Amino acid sequence: MQDLRKTKNKKGFTLVEVIIVLVILVILAAILVPSYAAYVDKTKVTRCKVQRAELSQKFLAMYHYDDEIRKCTSEDEVIAITGQDVAQYMLDNKYYEGSIICPVHGQPYGFRFTYKNNSPKGEFLCGCVPETDDFSVFEAISKRIAAAYTGWDRSDVIRSVYEEYGGLPEVNGDVLSGTGFTGATMYWRPYYLGNRTSVVFYGVDISYEDNPQGLWRGKVLSIDGRIYVNTSGNYSIAGFYNYNNVSELLNSSSFRNNFTEKQD
Numbered sequence: 001m002q003d004l005r006k007t008k009n010k011k012g013f014t015l016v017e018v019i020i021v022l023v024i025l026v027i028l029a030a031i032l033v034p035s036y037a038a039y040v041d042k043t044k045v046t047r048c049k050v051q052r053a054e055l056s057q058k059f060l061a062m063y064h065y066d067d068e069i070r071k072c073t074s075e076d077e078v079i080a081i082t083g084q085d086v087a088q089y090m091l092d093n094k095y096y097e098g099s100i101i102c103p104v105h106g107q108p109y110g111f112r113f114t115y116k117n118n119s120p121k122g123e124f125l126c127g128c129v130p131e132t133d134d135f136s137v138f139e140a141i142s143k144r145i146a147a148a149y150t151g152w153d154r155s156d157v158i159r160s161v162y163e164e165y166g167g168l169p170e171v172n173g174d175v176l177s178g179t180g181f182t183g184a185t186m187y188w189r190p191y192y193l194g195n196r197t198s199v200v201f202y203g204v205d206i207s208y209e210d211n212p213q214g215l216w217r218g219k220v221l222s223i224d225g226r227i228y229v230n231t232s233g234n235y236s237i238a239g240f241y242n243y244n245n246v247s248e249l250l251n252s253s254s255f256r257n258n259f260t261e262k263q264d
């Protein structure tokens with residue numbers, strides 16, 4: 001009888017053993033599941049980066065190939081031809097094959113066109129890539145929010161951007177050096193022009209927390225990747241809504257009388 005009981009015990013597990021195994025499994029799952037999720041996320045982030053690099057490359061090919069696009073020297077001019085979603089245009093016109101949606105966020109990309117020293121550059125912006133500099137993420141969020149906004153108060157757009165971005169980016173010290181505002185602490189705010197698709201950025205030396213509403217005294221401006229300095233010190237940009245797009249703004253006398261482009 002005693003021998004029989006021993007064999008029986010060897011074959012089965014005690015309740016305590018089963019519980020220990022279950023506890024170990026739960027602990028392992030807790031460790032492995034998030035790291036697997038992080039792994040999947042990392043692959044998606046890389047895929048997003050590759051997609052955007054390819055889009056940039058193909059954009060340049062399209063730029064040189066297309067007779068009309070080749071004449072563009074500003075973002076507005078490009079968008080007037082392609083529409084707001086440049087990647088979609090490239091896909092529709094067979095300049096690009098592949099996905100135009102970020103695999104992490106499931107959203108279309110923001111777009112930035114710069115034209116410096118006669119060389120065009122099209123960048124596709126997304127918030128999911130860690131090495132993207134903060135300002136381009138802020139730019140992409142601002143443009144998306146401005147384009148979707150249907151009200152009239154530009155403070156609403158600033159507030160939405162502030163909430164989604166989690167603050168307003170500080171104006172880089174390099175931007176301010178040699179401008180007469182050297183060493184000042186400033187923050188960028190977005191401002192959309194009459195057409196709502198052109199967004200310019202103005203730097204003010206007061207934080208959003210101190211004054212979230214209507215403070216339009218832009219001391220420096222960032223427009224299509226170029227920096228403009230307010231030479232009259234305190235000029236209000238509140239009238240910029242009168243201009244439909246960037247070229248109208250840059251060619252206006254009130255802009256030219258108050259701002260000069262900062263040279264590198």
Ligand SMILES: [Zn+2]
Pocket residue numbers: 045048049102103104105126127128129
């Ligand atoms: Zn992405």
